[in-house]
Amino acid sequence: MIPLRRNLAASLFASLALAFVATPAAATPAAVSAETSCPDILLGDSLAVGMGPYAQALGFEVIAQGGAALNWLRAQEPRCARRLVLVFGTNDLRGMSAAEVQAYPTRIAEIMARWNAEQVIWATPGCFSQDSVLERGSVALDRALAQAQRQASDQLRDLPAINSGRQMRCSFPSRDGIHPATGTAYQAWWTGLTQILGRYPVSGA
Numbered sequence: 673m674i675p676l677r678r679n680l681a682a683s684l685f686a687s688l689a690l691a692f693v694a695t696p697a698a699a700t701p702a703a704v705s706a707e708t709s710c711p712d713i714l715l716g717d718s719l720a721v722g723m724g725p726y727a728q729a730l731g732f733e734v735i736a737q738g739g740a741a742l743n744w745l746r747a748q749e750p751r752c753a754r755r756l757v758l759v760f761g762t763n764d765l766r767g768m769s770a771a772e773v774q775a776y777p778t779r780i781a782e783i784m785a786r787w788n789a790e791q792v793i794w795a796t797p798g799c800f801s802q803d804s805v806l807e808r809g810s811v812a813l814d815r816a817l818a819q820a821q822r823q824a825s826d827q828l829r830d831l832p833a834i835n836s837g838r839q840m841r842c843s844f845p846s847r848d849g850i851h852p853a854t855g856t857a858y859q860a861w862w863t864g865l866t867q868i869l870g871r872y873p874v875s876g877a
Contacts, residue, residue: 710751710752710753710754710788710789710790711731711732711733711751711753711754712727712730712731712732712733712753712754712755712756713732713733713734713735713751713753713755713756713757713789714727714732714733714734714735714736714757714759715735715736715745715748715756715757715758715759715760716735716736716740716757716758716759716760716795717736717737717738717739717740717741717759717760717761717762717763718736718737718738718739718740718762718851719759719762719795719797719851719852719858720734720736720740720757720759720760721734721736721737721738722851722852722855722858723759723858723859723861723862724736725855726858726859726862726863727757727862730866732755732757735748736759739763740760740763741763741764742764742779742783745760745780745783746783750786750787750788751787751788752787752788752789753787753788753789753790753792754789754790754791754874754875755789755790755791755792755869755874756787756789756791756792756793757792757793757795757865757869758780758784758792758793758794758795759795760780760794760795760796761776761780761796761797761810761813762797762806762850764776765797765805765806765809765810765813766805766806766809767805768809768812770812773809773812773813773816774816774819776813776816777816777817777820778820780794790874790875791869791872791874792833793833793834793835793865793868793869794833794834794835795835795837795840795861795865796810796813796814796817796834796835796836796837796838797810797813797837798810798836798837798838798840798841798842799837799838799841799842800849800850801846801849802846802848802849802850803849803850806849806850810837810838814836814838817834817836835865835868840861840864840865841857841861844857844860844861845857
């Protein structure tokens with residue numbers, strides 16, 4: 673796990689692995705610095721909804737909606753946050769072309785660069801044992817993310833830290849092949865994410 677700040681040279685981006693934590697600084701002079709008054713936020717789709725009660729128990733504000741995809745994420749008003757956990761990507765995987773999958777990390781980067789957060793992590797979709805289309809999309813996204821992290825690109829300097837869903841959730845039981853079947857599984861996934869965040873203390877922690 674390696675912390676990354678937005679003002680580091682983009683070339684450092686190439687050295688990072690799939691699981692690490694970002695601690696970006698403000699993207700623009702007009703942005704308000706993330707302070708202890710800025711909330712911790714869980715942002716995302718139905719998987720974030722499932723984690724919601726466990727996030728709220730730790731004081732996180734939850735902004736989540738079932739079926740949330742890129743258009744929904746773009747529509748959210750950027751906020752200042754102390755810690756921001758993005759649980760996202762599943763609803764965009766189905767039907768994406770190879771080119772769209774390749775461009776997906778940059779699209780996430782462009783959106784999340786507008787959020788002024790002291791610490792950010794993106795939990796990616798993971799495994800889909802009962803849905804071959806989603807599984808192919810998830811595998812392709814993992815490859816695109818690995819490639820993006822090897823590139824020293826200004827376009828990707830604001831890409832949130834990545835925590836691979838394949839490392840975090842693929843062993844969880846699932847009735848529909850997408851969502852964890854039990855609250856215990858959601859809690860375990862959420863606990864794993866917060867443990868990663870906890871390795872890099874932020875203001876007020």
